[in-house]
Amino acid sequence: MDFRDSPEEADFRKRLRAWIADNNPGLPASSTDDEYWARQAEWHTALYDAGFFGLSWPKRFGGHELPTVFDVILDDEIAAAGAPPRPSLGYLVQGITTHGSEAIQDRFLPGLISGRERWCQGFSEPDAGSDLAALRTTATRDGDEYVLQGHKIWTSYSDVADWCFLLARTDPGVPKHKGLSAFAVPMAQPGIEQYPLRMINGITKEFGQVVFDGARVSAANMIGEPGEGWRIAMTIVSHEREPGEVGYVSRYAKTVKDLEKTLRADPGAYRSDQREAVAWAYVQAEMLRLHVRRRLSERLDGPDHGPGGSIDKILMTWVEQSVGAATLSAAGSRAVVDGDEVGLKIYLYSRAQSVMGGTSQIQKNIIATRILGLPVT
Amino acid sequence: MDTRDTPEQAELRRTASRLAGELGPRTVTDLDDRERNQRLAEAVRGTGWLELRHDDGEGKPLASGVEAAIIAEALGQAVAGVPFAGPTLAADLARRAGAQPIDGAVVGFAPDLVGAAVVAGTATDAPILAVDHAAQGPVAAYVLVADGDGYRLALARGEGTSDGADLTRNVHQLPPGTSLDPVAEQSRLLSREDLDAWTTLGLVLTSADMVGLMRGVLDVTVEYAKERKQYGVAIGTFQAVQHLLAEAQCLVEGAFSAAVYPAWAVDELAPAEALTAGRVAKAYAARAARTVCETAVQVHGGIGNTWDCIVHVHLRRALLSSEWFGGDGEQLRQLERSRLGVVDGLS
Ligand SMILES: Cc1cc2nc3c(=O)[nH]c(=O)nc-3n(C[C@H](O)[C@H](O)[C@H](O)COP(=O)(O)OP(=O)(O)OC[C@H]3O[C@@H](n4cnc5c(N)ncnc54)[C@H](O)[C@@H]3O)c2cc1C
Secondary structure, three states, X not given: OEOOOOHHHHHHHHHHHHHHHHHOOOOOOOOOOHHHHHHXXXXXXXXXXXXXXXXOOOHHHOOOOOOOOHHHHHHHHHHHHOOOOOOOOHXXXXXXXXXXXXHHHHHHHHHHHHOOOOEEEEOOEOOEOOOHXXXXXXXXXXXXXXXXXXXXXXXXXXXXXXXEEEEEEOOOOOOOOOOEEEEEEEOOOOOEEEEEOOOOOXXXXXXXXXXXXXXXXXXXXXXXXXXXXXXXXXXXXXXXXOHHHHOOHHHHHHHHXXXXXXXXXXXXXXXXXXXXXXXXXXXXXXXXXXXXXHHHHHOOOOOOOOOHHHHHHHHHHHHHHHHHHHHHHHHOOHHHHOOOOHHHHHHHHHHHHHOOOOOHHHHHHHHHHHHOOOOOO | OEOOOOHHHHHHHHHHHHHHHHHOOOOOHHHHOHHHHHHHHHXXXXXXXXHOOOEOOOOOEOOOHHHHHHHHHHHHHOOOOOOOHHHHHHHHHHHHOOOOOOOOXXXXXXXXXXXXXXXXXXXXXXXXXXXXXXXXXXXXXXXXXEEOOEEEEEEEEEOOEEOOOOOXXXXXXXXXXXXXXXXXXXXXXXXXXXXXXHHHHHHHHHHHHHHHXXXXXXXXXXXXXXXXXXXXXXXXXOHHHHHHHHHHHHHHHHHHHHHHHHHHHHHHOOHHHHHHHHHHHHHHHHHHHHHHHHHHHHHOHHHHXXXXXXXXXXXXXXXXXXXXXXXXXXXXXXXXXXHHOOEOOEO
């Protein structure tokens, strides 16, 4: 057990720290402002071009083939500088590397990792959220292409995406989990309509609705085999649930740091319950920072696509929501007098963490049956 | 950076859980099985685990906080009725003072259990709590005596009585007026930093104990949920029960992740930094352990509220481990002071 940087890690940390000091775009928290999302693409490409993104991924796709724990350093330094979190797309990389053909990997991974091509994830539908396998969007073969018909919703960053990682039904004649396939669908085409959604905290760039009405995708853009869609989706969501993969931990650490700074500036202005809420948020954020170190260490010998991500997701959710509760508490009456109060916005956004990527109830079902081995009826 | 166990640590973890699992109590009746307790005590002594924090000859402990936490966790998991954290903390304190360890001694705590008792003069003027002392025999407990900028050790000795909540470990009370013996051959005064580092070890061992006992009580409870039938099906099929147990599992994992860091940090980082990590671990583990043990009682239903069901043994042990060196409330207050600044009228 060693929490210290190796010489290579220390050197990387030093270079990264210096680079962030000069290049921190100083964006607002991702959860409070549309400006963050508008400028996220720039941050992604800047981080990538400087050699600080895609650290553990294969070199031939633009990665650096470094040990997984280098992402810990990235999260640490981002948090310390209060820079925007690293782009959260590792789960798509996992999905494509695990299931995509060589041709698919060569075609799509470099653009995804470098940030030159932006992606969204088209899984959920109005009538298929938790019960994802009930989805009704169809992909019907027509020569060398598939024709798409259907309605996706809560699709994050769909408005700026070049590609959609789409889950669609290719075979209506088989049981629901078996008839799904995955595609890389180009978003800039006539058969796709987008309708932005406004989140409860007012931001409009988080997610939208995407309607496919006769849009087309080349059969060569199928990821994995026909009928493999469910397995691919499960690989993706299992990693989407890991804070080590999504990098949110730096966002929580930064928020807590900012809160602590505010309270320290005038300790007497806060009640004991407000101080305790902030201290508890610190405890939670620290726990997650350490949990991510542990989980990325466990991955030093290769990834595990098992159900452990569901535990990570619950822990991450508790952390985000403790942090959100603390920002609300510390804001006091300002949170209700000023609807633009950042503490209010962070709090409202935190409620989504127990829904996105599979709700907390779904995670608990998975933990109970697949980790604890409790019986299913 | 690699936060996994080294092969030696992994081996120690296996050995410790095997031994504690074999010799720890399976039932509440086992708690009074003197022969079983004796075998456990001898086994722990025989392994050398009580000497982990003894001096290696150069002022360093023989083994790191990580090894000590591994043992504490295994004994907690088995709710093993054998002193470990008590004598280990006493040996650590003695080493820091450059004194020879005294076999069987523990540290005497102030009545609030948060820190070692500080005394003046030749006899105590408040009760001293000798935590995790052996059940029988005369009690020997180190206390602190202020000396200039630092502290010396003295030894409070007496016949203690123990009737605490924890059914697996003893808290002997030495009454006020207990006389103090000097501790021979102390080569150094204990500084604030020494006490911070020692406190960190206390936070580490009590947190690790709670991680272990959460694992133990959750195992018992998951098994029960698979066996107990109502409405013709195992209660573990009910989603309400599943979700309680799933939450408990997450709490165990979170508490473990938070607890391993100070176990490493206590020997590797500056005392103040390690202490903060210890407080984080303890705050998290204390809240988690309380919830997980309460879940265990709940999932056992009526039987869980009977003396003969083992889960209250875990709950009671969690109450002591939580309170010893301060529970979540105390740790949060301390983190508020150090991180958010001191407020008049609020401490
Ligand atoms: C911020 C945000 C971003 C998102 N981004 C994306 C994205 O990029 N791509 C995408 O495809 N989707 C995305 N989603 C959608 C998300 O995956 C779904 O909202 C989620 O899976 C839940 O589905 P639902 O909304 O239909 O809720 P429902 O499934 O209708 O659930 C409603 C309630 O019922 C409970 N429930 C449902 N089934 C069970 C069960 N079996 N046991 C116990 N309780 C149950 C749920 O826990 C929940 O509390 C996003 C959502 C949010 C909030």
